[in-house]
Amino acid sequence: MNHNERSRDEIYLKLKEEIGGFQNRYILLERLLAAVERLNSAMPAYLQSPEGRAAFHEAMTKLIAEEFISPVGSKPHTAQGLHLKYRINKRREKKDNELAAQIIRSIEPPAAVDYYLKNTRDFLHDREIIAIISAFLRRENKDPMTVNERAYELFGDEKFFKGAGKNRSRGETVLKRLGLTFSSMGCEETVEPFFSFQRKDFHELLARNVYIVENKDTFWSFKRNIMDCSSSFKIDMLVYGEGKKIISSFKFMDEYDLDPQTDVFFYFGDLDPEGINIYCELTDAYPEYRLLPFREGYEAVLEIGLQKGTVKTPREQMISSENIDRFGQLFVYPIAVKVKELLQGGLYIPQEALSATAIKERFWKDKKDD
Numbered sequence: 001m002n003h004n005e006r007s008r009d010e011i012y013l014k015l016k017e018e019i020g021g022f023q024n025r026y027i028l029l030e031r032l033l034a035a036v037e038r039l040n041s042a043m044p045a046y047l048q049s050p051e052g053r054a055a056f057h058e059a060m061t062k063l064i065a066e067e068f069i070s071p072v073g074s075k076p077h078t079a080q081g082l083h084l085k086y087r088i089n090k091r092r093e094k095k096d097n098e099l100a101a102q103i104i105r106s107i108e109p110p111a112a113v114d115y116y117l118k119n120t121r122d123f124l125h126d127r128e129i130i131a132i133i134s135a136f137l138r139r140e141n142k143d144p145m146t147v148n149e150r151a152y153e154l155f156g157d158e159k160f161f162k163g164a165g166k167n168r169s170r171g172e173t174v175l176k177r178l179g180l181t182f183s184s185m186g187c188e189e190t191v192e193p194f195f196s197f198q199r200k201d202f203h204e205l206l207a208r209n210v211y212i213v214e215n216k217d218t219f220w221s222f223k224r225n226i227m228d229c230s231s232s233f234k235i236d237m238l239v240y241g242e243g244k245k246i247i248s249s250f251k252f253m254d255e256y257d258l259d260p261q262t263d264v265f266f267y268f269g270d271l272d273p274e275g276i277n278i279y280c281e282l283t284d285a286y287p288e289y290r291l292l293p294f295r296e297g298y299e300a301v302l303e304i305g306l307q308k309g310t311v312k313t314p315r316e317q318m319i320s321s322e323n324i325d326r327f328g329q330l331f332v333y334p335i336a337v338k339v340k341e342l343l344q345g346g347l348y349i350p351q352e353a354l355s356a357t358a359i360k361e362r363f364w365k366d367k368k369d370d
Contacts, residue, residue: 007046011036012059019068019088026072029084032060053080099123108134112179122177129155129174133185142186150187162189192249195240197223198256207262208236210253211294212246214269214278214351221356230365233296241269247281253289260288268294271301271339272348273319280323293330297354300362302338305349313348 018035019027036056037044046052057080063069071083078084103123107113107130116123116130123130132154136142145153151160151171160171161182175181182188202208213219219240227235237256242249267282269275283291324343328336342349354362 007052008055008058010039011055012062014039015059015063016068019063022088025088027069027086027088029078029082029086032086056080057082106130106134107178108137110180110184111137115177115179119177126174126177129171130178133174133178133180136185145187146190147182147187148190150182150185161187191251191254192245193252193255194242194246194249196237197227198237199227199235202236203257205236207264208258209234210237210239210258210263210265211235212239212241212250212265212267214241214243214246214267214275216240216242218268218351218354221354221359225356225359226363231363232365233363241267241278244274244278244281247278247285250282250286260286260290263290265289265291266294267291268297268351270348270351271298271305271342272313272350273317273343275351276323276327276343277319280326293327295331295335296363297351298331298339299335300358301349301351301353302335302342304353304358306338308353310342310345310347310349313346319343 014036015032018032022031033047033056037047043052047056060082064071067089069086069088072085072087073083076083099120100117103116103120104113106123106127107116111130111134116126136154147161148158151162152158154160155171161175162169162172175185211222213222219238222235223238225231226233227238239246267279269278279291279293324340328339331339
């Protein structure tokens with residue numbers, strides 16, 4: 001929260017406090033200004049600035065919209081459009097107290113009431129959903145289900161908790177507002193499987209090399225020209241990353257009894273912002289795994305791409321300098337510099353630069369070595 005936002009919130013709360021503690025039916029703008037000025041020594045000068053006048057006006061407008069106060073008189077009397085006198089709406093205060101009590105009664109622990117006490121309009125909008133969730137929390141029998149199964153059971157829409165679009169993600173929003181998780185609802189997200197190949201002796205090996213390939217064409221070229229052939233490096237398991245999907249589907253690795261301590265994971269994707277962001281997000285999401293870039297593959301893509309001529313990234317892709325540095329430092333200095341120049345120049349090289357022919361030339365073992 002920046003300084004202006006913090007000052008605006010402080011002004012709003014101070015005005016609300018002053019109005020709530022004032023016993024008369026009407027309150028003057030002069031009194032409200034004086035109350036805010038007493039917040040701190042810098043406030044009087046701040047209220048004279050354009051930012052301060054705007055913050056005070058916004059706080060007053062919000063109190064009027066919430067019906068805590070009502071302006072007296074047909075026209076404003078200040079340059080900022082404020083009246084000199086306001087009526088304090090005690091009935092509104094009583095109504096709010098009644099609504100607060102209703103919120104507390106409606107929400108079943110372990111759900112939290114804090115958000116809705118501060119955002120009563122959202123409560124009025126969400127209360128039917130809250131009633132269903134609270135009724136579930138009171139149930140004794142909560143057999144575990146998947147997220148979609150629970151959503152269908154409670155709301156008749158299997159995508160109500162996890163779906164595309166505003167209406168089909170509303171359930172998850174309400175859960176967050178209540179401080180609940182899917183676990184609180186006795187359900188769990190299912191892991192999306194990925195497509196992969198394993199060597200026949202995969203489960204007998206003490207340490208395995210797992211290669212995750214971002215794009216479909218390169219995945220099949222690796223299967224046919226490395227995994228199924230005599231190559232200079234061994235792939236014990238080959239996974240089709242399918243772009244960003246791997247960030248969620250990587251959890252499926254648990255089904256293969258892989259050991260984060262002994263098994264090594266190599267990621268290979270496009271030399272572009274999205275491909276590098278995927279690698280960084282993957283390492284952040286699963287820090288317990290030994291996840292490295294497939295350096296030889298990236299170096300080959302870089303060499304081939306620079307020889308052929310790089311092209312502009314076809315669509316707007318964002319990457320932080322931090323991710324560029326994180327990725328680059330995993331390579332030797334000359335390669336790191338070239339990768340950084342490529343990305344900062346808005347250029348990219350697709351993974352497909354390493355074609356089946358290039359794979360054979362670079363990674364097939366000479367028959368004399370067998």
